[in-house]
Amino acid sequence: DGGITQSPKYLFRKEGQNVTLSCEQNLNHDAMYWYRQDPGQGLRLIYYSQIVNDFQKGDIAEGYSVSREKKESFPLTVTSAQKNPTAFYLCASRRGAAPNQPQHFGDGTRLSIL
Amino acid sequence: KQEVTQIPAALSVPEGENLVLNCSFTDSAIYNLQWFRQDPGKGLTSLLLIQSSQREQTSGRLNASLDKSSGRSTLYIAASQPGDSATYLCAVRKVPSPGSSNTGKLIFGQGTTLQVKP
Numbered sequence: 001d002g003g004i005t006q007s008p009k010y011l012f013r014k015e016g017q018n019v020t021l022s023c024e025q026n027l028n029h030d031a032m033y034w035y036r037q038d039p040g041q042g043l044r045l046i047y048y049s050q051i052v053n054d055f056q057k058g059d060i061a062e063g064y065s066v067s068r069e070k071k072e073s074f075p076l077t078v079t080s081a082q083k084n085p086t087a088f089y090l091c092a093s094r095r096g097a098a099p100n101q102p103q104h105f106g107d108g109t110r111l112s113i114l
Numbered sequence: 115k116q117e118v119t120q121i122p123a124a125l126s127v128p129e130g131e132n133l134v135l136n137c138s139f140t141d142s143a144i145y146n147l148q149w150f151r152q153d154p155g156k157g158l159t160s161l162l163l164i165q166s167s168q169r170e171q172t173s174g175r176l177n178a179s180l181d182k183s184s185g186r187s188t189l190y191i192a193a194s195q196p197g198d199s200a201t202y203l204c205a206v207r208k209v210p211s212p213g214s215s216n217t218g219k220l221i222f223g224q225g226t227t228l229q230v231k232p
Binding site: 004006033040041042043045088090092099100102103104105106107108110 | 118145146148150155156157158159160163165203205207209219220221222223224225
């Protein structure tokens with residue numbers, strides 16, 4: 001079945017440590033996105049990529065980095081510069097850049113600080 | 115700045131009741147509006163997508179309407195069931211600012227958490 005796979009489901013980070021969240025899709029979608037969800041708040045866009053080898057900052061990119069070396073993969077690194085990384089992270093994709101395409105989501109990764 | 119609001123934040127109804135969830139947005143310059151369902155600890159599942167030129171979309175017991183001029187959308191759930199218990203989020207895809215490379219940013223509301231009691 002086609003879909004978006006995020007791993008791991010739960011992740012723990014020590015102070016000063018970088019961690020990488022995986023997002024893989026087999027939907028052949030061009031565009032991929034990373035969101036952060038905090039309790040009582042809507043989803044906020046961290047980074048997005050509309051094509052391989054290209055990505056742009058979203059609204060809250062500070063302390064995060066991404067890469068898009070392959071169409072199916074869009075990993076997110078939470079660096080030590082992100083002072084409040086505890087949140088639920090959601091990866092999404094959609095078929096193309098056309099605005100009429102729906103967005104699909106993975107099952108998320110919950111990141112906590114040890 | 116586009117803002118999306120969902121009221122109420124939480125709703126509890128008895129099984130079998132028909133219900134309406136509300137979503138309002140401040141800027142009518144949108145491409146479309148999408149309704150999602152989120153179960154606890156899970157990702158978002160797309161329920162319905164309404165293009166800006168459409169008035170409504172239906173899928174099974176769900177019906178979503180869009181009034182772009184007034185900045186409102188409703189999600190109607192008929193004959194609610196305990197399995198409908200979840201958080202429902204709406205999101206609008208805004209028309210990008212001139213010169214922006216982003217082909218329409220998705221702006222989310224904070225969601226309505228629905229509990230359907232047996």
